[in-house]
Amino acid sequence: MKLNLAQLDTILSRELKITGSKSETNRSLLLQAFYPELLLRNVSNSDDANTMREALAKGSGVIDVHHAGTAMRFLTAYFAVKPGVDVILTGSERMQQRPIKILVDALRTIGCQIEYLKEEGYPPLKIQGVVPVENSVSLKANVSSQYISALMLIGSSLTAGLTIHLEGEVTSIPYINMTKQLLCQIGIETKFDGNQISINPQTKVASQTITIESDWSSASYFYSMMALSNDGEVTLSFYKKESYQGDARLATIYKNFGVETLFKNDTITLKKKLKTVDNIVLNLVDAPDIAQTIAVTCFGLGISCNLKGLHTLKIKETDRLLALKTELEKLGGKVHITEDALFLESSSHIQPDITIETYNDHRMALAFAPLALKTSLSINDADVVTKSYPDFWNDLERLGFKFS
Numbered sequence: 001m002k003l004n005l006a007q008l009d010t011i012l013s014r015e016l017k018i019t020g021s022k023s024e025t026n027r028s029l030l031l032q033a034f035y036p037e038l039l040l041r042n043v044s045n046s047d048d049a050n051t052m053r054e055a056l057a058k059g060s061g062v063i064d065v066h067h068a069g070t071a072m073r074f075l076t077a078y079f080a081v082k083p084g085v086d087v088i089l090t091g092s093e094r095m096q097q098r099p100i101k102i103l104v105d106a107l108r109t110i111g112c113q114i115e116y117l118k119e120e121g122y123p124p125l126k127i128q129g130v131v132p133v134e135n136s137v138s139l140k141a142n143v144s145s146q147y148i149s150a151l152m153l154i155g156s157s158l159t160a161g162l163t164i165h166l167e168g169e170v171t172s173i174p175y176i177n178m179t180k181q182l183l184c185q186i187g188i189e190t191k192f193d194g195n196q197i198s199i200n201p202q203t204k205v206a207s208q209t210i211t212i213e214s215d216w217s218s219a220s221y222f223y224s225m226m227a228l229s230n231d232g233e234v235t236l237s238f239y240k241k242e243s244y245q246g247d248a249r250l251a252t253i254y255k256n257f258g259v260e261t262l263f264k265n266d267t268i269t270l271k272k273k274l275k276t277v278d279n280i281v282l283n284l285v286d287a288p289d290i291a292q293t294i295a296v297t298c299f300g301l302g303i304s305c306n307l308k309g310l311h312t313l314k315i316k317e318t319d320r321l322l323a324l325k326t327e328l329e330k331l332g333g334k335v336h337i338t339e340d341a342l343f344l345e346s347s348s349h350i351q352p353d354i355t356i357e358t359y360n361d362h363r364m365a366l367a368f369a370p371l372a373l374k375t376s377l378s379i380n381d382a383d384v385v386t387k388s389y390p391d392f393w394n395d396l397e398r399l400g401f402k403f404s
């Protein structure tokens with residue numbers, strides 16, 4: 001589906017309810033599979049969460065997780081420690097290019113039986129569930145935090161718990177903290193000290209409800225809209241000041257782009273109030289999913305940016321550094337990329353009526369849509385947004401966006 005977005009001056013002031021965090025949801029669904037006494041509220045309606053739920057319900061045979069990285073990594077660990085389970089875990093063509101060797105090696109060292117069915121180090125995987133024999137594991141921590149969260153999520157189900165040693169620099173740390181906080185919330189003793197994580201064994205938890213906060217990465221697109229809009233305000237729910245999600249850092253980052261955040265009764269209200277900087281340098285090693293949003297905001301505002309800490313972007317839904325450079329340059333931007341950084345020069349002109357390619361990456365469609373506040377543009381395969389935010393285009397319509 002190609003969407004043509006007409007240029008819009010100002011967004012209408014509306015209140016939107018954003019779906020639950022997909023990261024918190026996929027962790028909670030996995031924990032619920034171990035501990036059925038857990039109830040979940042405000043679960044994400046994203047494709048990735050639905051994929052996770054269906055995979056857990058199916059539990060055997062061929063399971064296809066499509067583009068869902070968390071589902072691929074978390075389920076690899078989950079099925080590997082379910083004695084008697086026989087599963088082939090596969091995914092989209094892109095998923096079959098996203099590395100998983102670090103996690104598979106770690107699981108094999110504790111006794112898991114996992115084989116590669118195509119290319120060594122990549123899905124699809126054949127998994128035969130066993131009772132692991134070891135309770136300590138070491139792994140490289142600078143490629144994806146999802147490998148670490150996957151191990152943490154199975155730790156308490158093992159008879160002796162699990163100790164995880166992190167080697168080298170640690171990437172996307174807030175996602176590890178999110179896993180730790182969720183485990184602690186349900187009563188599982190978890191420590192994360194320096195480069196060591198330890199999880200105590202636990203067979204049951206108290207009956208309780210986990211209320212999942214709405215998705216902060218999804219909120220980033222409204223921050224971008226407010227930054228690019230002349231006026232108006234938008235209220236989003238359900239959000240907390242003390243979030244488990246690292247992307248809540250948006251509230252601080254977007255002050256630089258003139259956006260003020262007001263927290264009130266589980267909502268945030270975003271207003272364009274402050275002055276915009278004319279250059280920004282940010283290290284996003286802790287918040288990789290908002291890099292595209294920020295790059296497009298800077299481009300829309302005509303300001304230069306230097307975004308660092310982006311080495312993981314190359315192995316996400318697409319090579320996001322390359323995709324950003326290609327699409328921003330079509331719009332007239334001057335972009336330089338390295339293995340882990342993106343530099344955007346300041347500019348004063350935006351080429352109108354450009355079609356943005358999305359490369360099977362939801363965040364390309366989501367991040368470029370706010371540019372309609374500066375120019376008319378089209379987005380190819382706009383339905384990719386369902387991976388994390390199926391209601392996105394409906395929500396944009398409510399804010400006054402016009403498309404055909």
Ligand SMILES: O=C(O)C1=C[C@@H](OP(=O)(O)O)[C@@H](O)[C@H](O)C1
Nearest residue numbers: 023070144145146172175288312
């Ligand atoms: O654990 C998670 O829920 C996630 C961790 C991050 O991945 P990496 O750790 O691979 O950077 C993030 O990009 C992804 O969208 C969700």
Ligand SMILES: C=C(OP(=O)(O)O)C(=O)O
Nearest residue numbers: 067068069070289316317
């Ligand atoms: C990278 C992402 O997801 P995943 O790695 O879970 O596919 C994302 O949602 O931006």
